[in-house]
Amino acid sequence: MLKEMKYVIATIGLLAATTLQANENQLELQNNPELWATQLGNYQGNRYSKLDQINRDTINDLRPLWQFSTGVLRGHEGGPLYVGDGRLYIHTPFPNKVFALDLEDQGRIVWTYEPDQDPRVIPVMCCDTVNRGLAYADGRLFLGLANNTLVALDSESGELLWEASNGDHTKGESNTMSPLVVHDKVVMGISGGEFGVRGHMTAYNVESGERVWRGYSNGPDSDVLLDPQKTLMMGEPIGEADLGVSTWPEGEWKRGGGAPWGWVTYDPELDLIYYGSGNPGSWNPEQRTVDGEPADNKWAITVFARDPNTGEVKWVYQKVPFDEWDYDGVNENQLIDVEIDGKQRKGLAIIDRTGFGFLLDRETGELLVAEKFAPETNWASHYDMDTGRPVVNEEFSTFRQGVNVNTTDICPTAMGAKNMQPSAYSPETGLLYAGINRICMNYEPYETEYVAGQPYVGATLTMMPAPVQDEDNKGRMGSFIAWDPVKGEVVWETNERFAVWSGALATAGGLAFYGTLEGHVKAVNIDTGEEMWSFKTPSGIIGNINTFQHQGKQYLGVLSGVGGWAGIGLAAGLEDPEEGLGAVSAFAALEDYTELGGVLTVFALPDA
Amino acid sequence: MALNKMPRHPLVIGAIGVVLFLGMTSVSAAPAPKEGSEPGDYTVIDGKVDQGTYDGYIAYTRSCMACHGPDGLGSSFAPSLIKRAQQRSFDEFARVIAGGLQIQPGKVMPSFAGDSYVLSNIENIYSYMQARGAEEVGRGRPKVIEQAKADKTAENNKESK
Numbered sequence A: 001m002l003k004e005m006k007y008v009i010a011t012i013g014l015l016a017a018t019t020l021q022a023n024e025n026q027l028e029l030q031n032n033p034e035l036w037a038t039q040l041g042n043y044q045g046n047r048y049s050k051l052d053q054i055n056r057d058t059i060n061d062l063r064p065l066w067q068f069s070t071g072v073l074r075g076h077e078g079g080p081l082y083v084g085d086g087r088l089y090i091h092t093p094f095p096n097k098v099f100a101l102d103l104e105d106q107g108r109i110v111w112t113y114e115p116d117q118d119p120r121v122i123p124v125m126c127c128d129t130v131n132r133g134l135a136y137a138d139g140r141l142f143l144g145l146a147n148n149t150l151v152a153l154d155s156e157s158g159e160l161l162w163e164a165s166n167g168d169h170t171k172g173e174s175n176t177m178s179p180l181v182v183h184d185k186v187v188m189g190i191s192g193g194e195f196g197v198r199g200h201m202t203a204y205n206v207e208s209g210e211r212v213w214r215g216y217s218n219g220p221d222s223d224v225l226l227d228p229q230k231t232l233m234m235g236e237p238i239g240e241a242d243l244g245v246s247t248w249p250e251g252e253w254k255r256g257g258g259a260p261w262g263w264v265t266y267d268p269e270l271d272l273i274y275y276g277s278g279n280p281g282s283w284n285p286e287q288r289t290v291d292g293e294p295a296d297n298k299w300a301i302t303v304f305a306r307d308p309n310t311g312e313v314k315w316v317y318q319k320v321p322f323d324e325w326d327y328d329g330v331n332e333n334q335l336i337d338v339e340i341d342g343k344q345r346k347g348l349a350i351i352d353r354t355g356f357g358f359l360l361d362r363e364t365g366e367l368l369v370a371e372k373f374a375p376e377t378n379w380a381s382h383y384d385m386d387t388g389r390p391v392v393n394e395e396f397s398t399f400r401q402g403v404n405v406n407t408t409d410i411c412p413t414a415m416g417a418k419n420m421q422p423s424a425y426s427p428e429t430g431l432l433y434a435g436i437n438r439i440c441m442n443y444e445p446y447e448t449e450y451v452a453g454q455p456y457v458g459a460t461l462t463m464m465p466a467p468v469q470d471e472d473n474k475g476r477m478g479s480f481i482a483w484d485p486v487k488g489e490v491v492w493e494t495n496e497r498f499a500v501w502s503g504a505l506a507t508a509g510g511l512a513f514y515g516t517l518e519g520h521v522k523a524v525n526i527d528t529g530e531e532m533w534s535f536k537t538p539s540g541i542i543g544n545i546n547t548f549q550h551q552g553k554q555y556l557g558v559l560s561g562v563g564g565w566a567g568i569g570l571a572a573g574l575e576d577p578e579e580g581l582g583a584v585s586a587f588a589a590l591e592d593y594t595e596l597g598g599v600l601t602v603f604a605l606p607d608a
Numbered sequence B: 001m002a003l004n005k006m007p008r009h010p011l012v013i014g015a016i017g018v019v020l021f022l023g024m025t026s027v028s029a030a031p032a033p034k035e036g037s038e039p040g041d042y043t044v045i046d047g048k049v050d051q052g053t054y055d056g057y058i059a060y061t062r063s064c065m066a067c068h069g070p071d072g073l074g075s076s077f078a079p080s081l082i083k084r085a086q087q088r089s090f091d092e093f094a095r096v097i098a099g100g101l102q103i104q105p106g107k108v109m110p111s112f113a114g115d116s117y118v119l120s121n122i123e124n125i126y127s128y129m130q131a132r133g134a135e136e137v138g139r140g141r142p143k144v145i146e147q148a149k150a151d152k153t154a155e156n157n158k159e160s161k
Helices: A002-012 A014-030 A119-124 A564-570 B014-021 B051-063 B081-087 B090-099 B116-120 B122-133 B147-160
Strands: A063-069 A087-091 A098-102 A108-113 A135-137 A140-144 A149-154 A160-165 A180-182 A185-188 A200-205 A211-216 A265-267 A272-276 A302-306 A313-318 A334-340 A343-351 A356-361 A367-372 A380-384 A389-392 A407-410 A424-426 A431-437 A439-445 A459-465 A478-484 A489-496 A505-507 A511-515 A520-525 A531-536 A546-550 A553-560 A599-604 B101-104 B107-109
Touching: A014 A135, A014 A180, A087 A599, A119 B107, A135 A180, A149 A185, A180 A265, A265 A334, A343 A431, A367 A380, A424 A505, A431 A511, A459 B051, A478 A511, A505 A546, A511 A553, B051 B116, B051 B122, B081 B122, B090 B116, B090 B122, B116 B122
Parallel strands: none
Antiparallel strands: A063 A599, A087 A098, A098 A108, A135 A140, A140 A149, A149 A160, A180 A185, A185 A200, A200 A211, A265 A272, A272 A302, A302 A313, A334 A343, A343 A356, A356 A367, A380 A389, A407 A439, A424 A431, A431 A478, A439 A459, A478 A489, A505 A511, A511 A520, A520 A531, A546 A553, A553 A599, B101 B107
16 A cells, blocks of 8 residues: 555656655655654554564563663653664753664664753743654654754754744743654644643744744634634534634633644544644633633644644544643544444544543544543543533532632542553554553642743642552552543553553554553553563653564663653652641652663563 | 732741640631741641741742642652751742752753742741741641631632532
């Protein structure tokens, strides 16, 4: 199929070839099971590998081959890329170094790139100076720096080819996300939902860095790049114009967040990119009401399907209208083909911050499934499948409870039942695999004033482990789950002491992999969740486990280096709500298990 | 609006013993301000704190916790302020909050000079940290000694359960 497409493109003529080449190169690389050429493994975001040298029979022999210190403290998200040239390409949190490491020479440094960035960007990065990694196509590496500069590097030499400015850190804008290359464009979002930024997704030309389009998450339709007569919502045209303005109090959309800082996925057949937008500015819902009543604050916490060529919005689905909990909607949209009621559907699955697992039709944006994967979820009882809206539980509505009232025991926490750590999908089992958080919160909104470049939060939150039925699991803060996206059911789950903040990997070797905040890389039986192998790396893992094959040997590569929101929130341990105020004891503290420090660990079978 | 400085109800710590000696385990009125109180002073009676120390908890949780972790305990991103408040004089503590600090490349404390809410609460934050350091105040939201306020908090908690 791919070869046919290449042939067709080649025969269309050289005119078209230049514009489609980058996409073609990336597609070709990601269709080669030996490579790991994009952070999520493929455009669909599946994080699945067909490699099976490391499997249930051989896993016991899996050993670390070498380790490499990045020299950077702070949380290490993302993972290594392998594009078939015998090198691994890795990145670091701020200062955003890039290393090309020789895979055949135990990680000898081939070249290093280190940008010069204003350290004043650090305090505007709300939850650590993380970065989710490099993108690649046609001999170019792309990285979004903390200070919003998108850089293109020559992968051979590390030389800077071009840079483009995507935002202004003195206004609270920053970047943590990994860009994605589609066609002749590289798309990049932005961070800063806690600083009152106005979120957008922007496309740059891969060759020149020239900006091609920018679609905002709020404001007039012309800025969002949607047409209310054509853009679909729940399978029907939106109809009403400029909802990105009218669903906000006067002018609030200008600091309305909706920052898309998570992953972007892409369907080459439909030629659409998919991503979610973040929380709607201030965490105080009262400041986002219209005439004192809840307003939708569109298009925050919304799944966008856009045409990558023009930015035009094909459909939208708002997961949480009028957010009252910071249920930032950026989680990855897994593109999976499913059978529902005997019919083949092009699906889009989300294991969401909200505690709900969604399945949508990725052609139209219709909501097909919305079920809780974290049973403690209590902010909403369920989703109304006709309107696509959550049915909110008043008891846990921080708006109904009011400003300066501490609404208690809301599940999940603002961290989400799952945060950005990307899930995996196995086409063999039809299941999603994801690390999740079992944490709840108290949330107290307060009035806050917008000052450019200053935090614009407007709520305090404190966290506690989610309640559990089984006493043995008391204080448990994480799980790794297998999720059936069609039935909306958890198939199996394992318990972890801390939130599972690493990305997942599924393989044809009958295994799923994840990392823990203590620093373990774990392999589990993909059918049962039974732990089959583990290795403790030097620091907690919030990165993703990637796999690739070079000269007949299958490797695993993972960045460890604790940090991120998990590191900030869990370092000291959480309070035991049952011990009441002033309790001295705490649930397990992450600082008792791990310390900072970025390290790449590369594993393989010794005899392979 | 919570941007104005809340009036403090300071009471030097030495007075606690006197209060307790008098058997005032649960005072019905706010302790009267006392001459000569210093930044870092706090009052704890039966696990409850004076208004200023409570405001210090709230200000910390709103403006500092995102980096320094819950209840002043530190995080993977920034150190424990409980320890820092014990190691530093009020002047030093206040100077860092107002002026910021670059400890090493990549490790930066921002300046809060433009944030009137934080500036007006530095004394309160310092008092809260001193009370935490002395282990007189535990984790979580403390209750306030003043009865009316204590009732309101309890009522709010009850309503939201």
